[in-house]
Amino acid sequence: MAFLTRDFFESDVLTVAHDLIGVELVWQGCSGIIVDTEAYAVENDLACHTATRPSAREFVKNNEPGTAYVYFNYGMYWLFNLLVKGGERDGLILIRALDPQSGIAEMRQRRQKQKLQELCSGPGKLALALGILGQHHGVPMVGRAKPKGCGLRAPSEPVEVVTDIRVGISQAVDFPWRFLARDNPHVSVKHGRVKLPILKNATTKE
């Protein structure tokens, strides 16, 4: 019933990514239980945006824990993350999949899909389903300042969590920093893909 507060995000990025599984993401008339997350650490993690993007480091510096970090990827999809700051390890957590709870009709309309499992079973899909856009970059998801109808509702009962390697990255590929609700049909792709060196590129290079 209770919404998460700022202190939830003043912890270790791995702890928070784990504990977000089972939390209900409530977003302007729609909601879903978080079933798939990935942790990205500000320090010593080459896959994190802070490793390559000055703008990401600025974001961490200038925002409070629990703030939404939203960015555009592959020219087509918005991805929704939450800022962890002020605890053991700062970082960003990618919300990768939801088990849809409310606002299903609206999600179906936005996604142009009918099957429940196709609404929010991926980070690009869930942003589309909920109507998350670049304009939401920087909105607080905890505290009084959060937008009307938005928040993160604590689980009513504990959820079993399993780990995996992160998906779709080419750096730090073997960190087991993906967290999944065990046996939940709404998770994103089944397992992380380990990118092997492409021989063609290696041999065609001068």
Add this chain to the structure above:
DNA sequence: GGGTTGATGTTC
């Protein structure tokens, strides 16, 4: 089912 590929734009 699984593997492959094209669509698309921002950041550095």
Add this chain to the structure above:
DNA sequence: AACATCAACCCG
């Protein structure tokens, strides 16, 4: 140039 993706398409 790379990219924290997706859906359509092939093949079987």
